[in-house]
Amino acid sequence: MKIALIGYGKMGKAIEAIAVAKGHEIVHRIDQESTHLLEKAELSKADVAIEFTGPETAYNNILKCFAANVPVVVGSTGWLEHLSTVKSLCLEQHQAFLYASNFSVGVNIFFEVNKRLAELMASQPQYGVKMEEIHHTQKKDAPSGTAITLAEQVMEKVLRKKEWINEEEGTAEQLSIVSKRIDPAPGTHSITYTSAIDDITITHTAHSREGFASGAVVAAEWILGKKGVFGMKDVLSL
Numbered sequence: 036m037k038i039a040l041i042g043y044g045k046m047g048k049a050i051e052a053i054a055v056a057k058g059h060e061i062v063h064r065i066d067q068e069s070t071h072l073l074e075k076a077e078l079s080k081a082d083v084a085i086e087f088t089g090p091e092t093a094y095n096n097i098l099k100c101f102a103a104n105v106p107v108v109v110g111s112t113g114w115l116e117h118l119s120t121v122k123s124l125c126l127e128q129h130q131a132f133l134y135a136s137n138f139s140v141g142v143n144i145f146f147e148v149n150k151r152l153a154e155l156m157a158s159q160p161q162y163g164v165k166m167e168e169i170h171h172t173q174k175k176d177a178p179s180g181t182a183i184t185l186a187e188q189v190m191e192k193v194l195r196k197k198e199w200i201n202e203e204e205g206t207a208e209q210l211s212i213v214s215k216r217i218d219p220a221p222g223t224h225s226i227t228y229t230s231a232i233d234d235i236t237i238t239h240t241a242h243s244r245e246g247f248a249s250g251a252v253v254a255a256e257w258i259l260g261k262k263g264v265f266g267m268k269d270v271l272s273l
Contacts, residue, residue: 039065050248053252070096082105086107093111133265145224152237165211
């Protein structure tokens with residue numbers, strides 16, 4: 036498989052190491068600051084593109100992949116105001132697009148655990164719920180895309196929560212997400228349900244970027260030959 040890496044920071048380099056170890060070839064590398072130079076001719080050499088840049092550049096990078104007729108796996112977060120547009124364009128143009136707020140197999144299993152716990156807690160109004168996420172200081176968006184996914188899953192089941200806020204405390208209808216930036220933490224996410232009697236907490240802690248990078252490569256392998264809009268739930272058959 037020939038891969039174009041759009042975003043060649045720490046994550047891009049971790050993806051490269053895993054991809055090469057699996058026998059894949061990196062045919063194009065471009066760092067986040069240079070993506071305005073990304074050309075159709077270069078992208079077209081790849082079987083798939085993996086995009087890990089940031090909220091400022093992700094949307095345009097995706098459109099360039101569509102124009103080059105190259106399937107794109109996207110891990111950038113903070114750009115989701117454009118997600119519905121991207122999905123529509125993908126389907127209209129018969130392209131392939133896979134987005135995940137987190138590519139880790141463990142995190143995607145954690146998503147399913149979170150949904151089930153929220154379902155159980157929906158009928159227990161004596162419990163409040165709050166979240167915490169910890170990442171390294173170079174992470175630009177807060178809360179993380181993973182935290183937003185977890186919060187949206189909670190609110191789908193726990194209907195007394197109407198919106199999330201990125202603050203320590205909120206109203207009874209708000210789900211508080213506390214974001215901390217501490218080096219060298221690659222990512223920790225916790226959801227806590229609290230009552231006067233007890234607390235219930237579920238936590239996922241990443242030990243390195245390897246889980247994210249490995250999952251991105253698996254997603255790139257999976258999307259080859261497909262058309263449409265996908266997520267890690269499709270890849271992992273969850």
